[in-house]
Amino acid sequence: MEENCIFCKIARGDIPSATLYEDEDLRVILDLGPASKGHALVIPKKHAANLFELPDETAQKAIVVAKRVAAKLKEGLHADGLNLVQNNGAAAGQTVDHFHIHLIPRYEGDTVNVGWTPGELNDADKEEILELFR
Numbered sequence: 001m002e003e004n005c006i007f008c009k010i011a012r013g014d015i016p017s018a019t020l021y022e023d024e025d026l027r028v029i030l031d032l033g034p035a036s037k038g039h040a041l042v043i044p045k046k047h048a049a050n051l052f053e054l055p056d057e058t059a060q061k062a063i064v065v066a067k068r069v070a071a072k073l074k075e076g077l078h079a080d081g082l083n084l085v086q087n088n089g090a091a092a093g094q095t096v097d098h099f100h101i102h103l104i105p106r107y108e109g110d111t112v113n114v115g116w117t118p119g120e121l122n123d124a125d126k127e128e129i130l131e132l133f134r
């Protein structure tokens with residue numbers, strides 16, 4: 001529990017939320033500023049600022065819960081698709097520094113924007129990146 005972390009307080013139940021699922025490790029709530037109908041957040045109860053601080057065990061549990069809740073949202077709301085979005089760092093759009101996974105149901109013709117303009121993979125970048133993993 002981090003002092004002044006809103007998602008710690010929500011995950012622990014100190015601040016009420018529209019909870020879709022809860023277990024001893026995770027809470028799934030409706031986002032208060034939804035990108036689309038059904039936009040939900042998977043939030044671990046134990047504070048981790050981002051993906052890089054998240055214990056492997058919590059990461060495993062979070063993705064399984066995300067999968068289950070995503071399936072129920074998609075079916076129950078008759079969505080046509082669904083994005084999982086997970087932001088790390090302000091440069092990546094993270095505004096709440098407590099790890100969370102967005103579940104964003106998508107509907108044909110909606111105006112949700114989670115896209116980018118494709119670039120082109122150049123040889124120098126490709127070599128530099130492949131070298132990191134050799």
Ligand code: AMP
Pocket residue numbers: 006017029030031032033034086087093094095096097
């Ligand atoms: P991110 O930009 O990835 O850090 O996402 C933070 C998300 O948390 C945004 O989609 C906000 O709408 C949402 N959010 C912030 N405060 C609350 C809150 N008190 N209850 C529910 N959702 C929240």
Ligand code: ZN
Pocket residue numbers: 001002005006007008009046047048097098
């Ligand atoms: Zn927190």
